[in-house]
Amino acid sequence: MRPTRPFRPLILAIAMALPLLSSPSLLAEESSIFSQMATAQPVWAKHGMVASQETLASRTGVEILKQGGNAVDAAVAVAFSLAVTLPRAGNIGGGGFMLVHIAKENKTIAIDYREMAPSKAKKDIFLDENGDAVEKLSREHGLAVGVPGTVMGMSLALEKYGTMTLAQVTAPAIKMAQEGISVTPDLAQSLAGLKRRMSQWPTTAAIFYKADGSDFQVDDILKQPELAHSLSLIAEKGTKGFYEGETATKLINAVKDAGGIMTLDDLKNYKVVEREPVRGEYRGYEVVSMPPPSSGGVHIIEMLNVLQQFPIDKLGHNTAQTIHLMAETMKHAYSDRSEYLGDPDFYKVPVKALTSKDYAQKIASQIAMNKTTPSAEIKPGKLAPYESDQTTHFSVVDKWGNAVSNTYTLNFSYGSGLVAKGTGILLNNEMDDFSAKPGVPNGYGLVGGDANAVEGNKRPLSSMSPTIVMKDGKPFLVTGSPGGSRIITTTLQIIMNVIDHGLNIAEASNAARVHHQWLPDELRVESSLNRDTISLLEAKGHKVKVQSAMGSTQSIMVTEQGIFGASDPRHSGSEAIGY
Ligand code: GLY
Numbered sequence: 001m002r003p004t005r006p007f008r009p010l011i012l013a014i015a016m017a018l019p020l021l022s023s024p025s026l027l028a029e030e031s032s033i034f035s036q037m038a039t040a041q042p043v044w045a046k047h048g049m050v051a052s053q054e055t056l057a058s059r060t061g062v063e064i065l066k067q068g069g070n071a072v073d074a075a076v077a078v079a080f081s082l083a084v085t086l087p088r089a090g091n092i093g094g095g096g097f098m099l100v101h102i103a104k105e106n107k108t109i110a111i112d113y114r115e116m117a118p119s120k121a122k123k124d125i126f127l128d129e130n131g132d133a134v135e136k137l138s139r140e141h142g143l144a145v146g147v148p149g150t151v152m153g154m155s156l157a158l159e160k161y162g163t164m165t166l167a168q169v170t171a172p173a174i175k176m177a178q179e180g181i182s183v184t185p186d187l188a189q190s191l192a193g194l195k196r197r198m199s200q201w202p203t204t205a206a207i208f209y210k211a212d213g214s215d216f217q218v219d220d221i222l223k224q225p226e227l228a229h230s231l232s233l234i235a236e237k238g239t240k241g242f243y244e245g246e247t248a249t250k251l252i253n254a255v256k257d258a259g260g261i262m263t264l265d266d267l268k269n270y271k272v273v274e275r276e277p278v279r280g281e282y283r284g285y286e287v288v289s290m291p292p293p294s295s296g297g298v299h300i301i302e303m304l305n306v307l308q309q310f311p312i313d314k315l316g317h318n319t320a321q322t323i324h325l326m327a328e329t330m331k332h333a334y335s336d337r338s339e340y341l342g343d344p345d346f347y348k349v350p351v352k353a354l355t356s357k358d359y360a361q362k363i364a365s366q367i368a369m370n371k372t373t374p375s376a377e378i379k380p381g382k383l384a385p386y387e388s389d390q391t392t393h394f395s396v397v398d399k400w401g402n403a404v405s406n407t408y409t410l411n412f413s414y415g416s417g418l419v420a421k422g423t424g425i426l427l428n429n430e431m432d433d434f435s436a437k438p439g440v441p442n443g444y445g446l447v448g449g450d451a452n453a454v455e456g457n458k459r460p461l462s463s464m465s466p467t468i469v470m471k472d473g474k475p476f477l478v479t480g481s482p483g484g485s486r487i488i489t490t491t492l493q494i495i496m497n498v499i500d501h502g503l504n505i506a507e508a509s510n511a512a513r514v515h516h517q518w519l520p521d522e523l524r525v526e527s528s529l530n531r532d533t534i535s536l537l538e539a540k541g542h543k544v545k546v547q548s549a550m551g552s553t554q555s556i557m558v559t560e561q562g563i564f565g566a567s568d569p570r571h572s573g574s575e576a577i578g579y
Helices: 010-020 024-036 055-066 071-085 135-139 150-161 166-179 185-193 195-199 202-208 225-237 245-257 264-268 296-307 320-340 357-366 484-499 505-510 531-539
Strands: 043-045 049-052 095-102 107-113 273-275 278-282 285-289 391-397 403-409 467-471 474-479 523-526 544-547 554-559 562-567 575-578
Touching: 043 575, 049 055, 049 071, 049 554, 049 562, 055 071, 055 166, 055 391, 055 575, 071 095, 071 150, 071 166, 071 225, 071 391, 071 403, 095 150, 095 285, 095 467, 107 150, 150 166, 166 225, 185 195, 195 202, 225 245, 245 264, 278 296, 285 296, 285 484, 296 320, 296 357, 296 467, 296 484, 320 357, 320 484, 320 523, 320 531, 391 474, 391 554, 403 467, 403 474, 467 484, 474 484, 484 505, 505 554, 505 562, 523 531, 531 544, 554 575
Parallel strands: 523 544
Antiparallel strands: 043 562, 049 391, 049 575, 095 107, 095 403, 107 273, 278 285, 285 467, 391 403, 467 474, 474 554, 554 562, 562 575
C-alpha cells in the first residue's frame, strides 16, 4: 500500500522554493518537493463538505451544515435541490440509494429507495406479440415508470438520522423552483440535446422549452412553479403530500394517460428498505458499499478481491499491464452480474460467494498476464451498447464524522421525459433496468436473466454504487458516480487510484478511465489515455475503443490534515464546497 497524498499546496511549495534558489543542495531538495507535487489540487476544508454535480445544490448543503445540520440534513437538502437545479437526474420522481455512516454509533446503513415495479407488472410487459422486446415501452411510455422512491427515502433518512424538519430542508429547493434558476451551459445543452424525447410530452415541453418552442439559452431564467407547489405539499404533509392526495392523483393520471398500469395503491404501498451494506477488505481498508438490488457494491468488492492478487502499485497507474488486469477482472464481474444479480427480496443473490476471497482467487488464476480472454469464452453474447449516463451522485461529510454517499436517478436523462400534468415532476423510466427478455440488452447494453425479470412490486437491478471506504473504522473516502453500467468501474478506479496509486482525490478524479462490461467485448477508454498504452493493450488482444468521458464522481477524502474534496471535471457546473 502506498501512502496517500491528500494535498500539497502549490503556493506553499513556491514560497518555500524562492529563498532557496541560490543554494544548490537545497535546490536539489526542492526539486524533490516539486517532483512530488500533485498534478491537480482538491478543495480543502476543516469542518464539513458537500460534493455534488451542481453548484447551487452544493451551496445549499453547505449552508445547512453551517446552520448546525448534520450530514443527513445536508444530503436531503441537496437531493431536493438537485430535483430543481439538475432536473435530468436530480429528482423526486425517481429513486436511488443512500449510504449513511453515523459516527456516534459507528454504524453504516444502506437505505434502498429504488423504484418498485407497479403491482400489476408482469414478465412479458415489454414484449410484442412475436415475443420481441419493444424499447419504447420500457423507455418512453407509461409502462416505463417505476413507483418513485426518492421522497420516501429522503423522509426516512431525515426522520431517523437527521435533526431538521422536512420544511427546513426543502425550503431552498422550493425557493429556487419558485423564483427560478439561471440556466447554465450544462442545462441548456442537455435540454437542447434531448428535445425529441422531452417535447413529445406537451406538459414537459411547456416547462423545459420556451412558449414558441425554442430552447433556453445560457443565463435565461428557468422557473418551475408547479414543482415548487409539489415540494411545498411534501414540506407541509410529509410523504402523504406525495404518495397520497393531490400529487398522487396527478401522477397516476399522467402514467395511465401514457399507457401505464401504476395505481394509487402502488404509490401508497411504496416501501423504503434499510439494508446491511456489503463489506470487503482491500489492502487494509474496509470498503462499504450498496448491496442488491444494486449490483455495484457486490462487483466492486468482487473486482477489488481479484485485483488484490496482483501488485497493482508496482505495475503502475494506467499502464497497459494494470489496465489489462482490470479489464479481465471487469469481464468476469459483469458476466456474473448478468446471471446472479437481482432484487434480493425476490431472488437469492449469492452475495457471500461473489464477494469471497476464494472466488476471487479462482478468477485471478484464469487471468493470463499477457493475453486477453475473449468475452465469448467467458460467456457468449451479442450486444449493442446505448449511450446514456444520467444519474447523479453526491457526497457529504460533517464535523461530527458522519458521512452520506448518495446516488439517485430517473434512469435516462430526464427519465421517460414525461412530466405529470400540474406537478412539475419528471417521471423515471427505471423499468428499463429490468431485463425485458433474457439476452436482450437494456439501455446500457447490459443483459440479464430470471434474476432480473420484471415482476410486480420488484425493484429493477441497478449499477448505482454509493461507497464509503473506511480506515481504522472511520470514513476515509466517500465516493460514487453516475454513468449507467460504467458506475461500477468508475467507482472502482477512484478507490484504486487512491489506495494503490497514492493519488490525491483530485488526481484520482481527473485520471483517464477505462471500462469493460464483458459484453460487448471491447475495452472502452477515455481519449486522455495515451496512445502508447492503447497500442500495448491492442498487442494483448484487446479491442480498444476510445469514447467520450465516463462518469461524474463526487468524492470526499477525510484525513488528519483536513477534508479534501473533488468534483469530477468531466461535467461543468459540478462543485465540491467546504467550510
Ligand atoms: N438507472 C441506472 C442504474 O440504476 O444503474
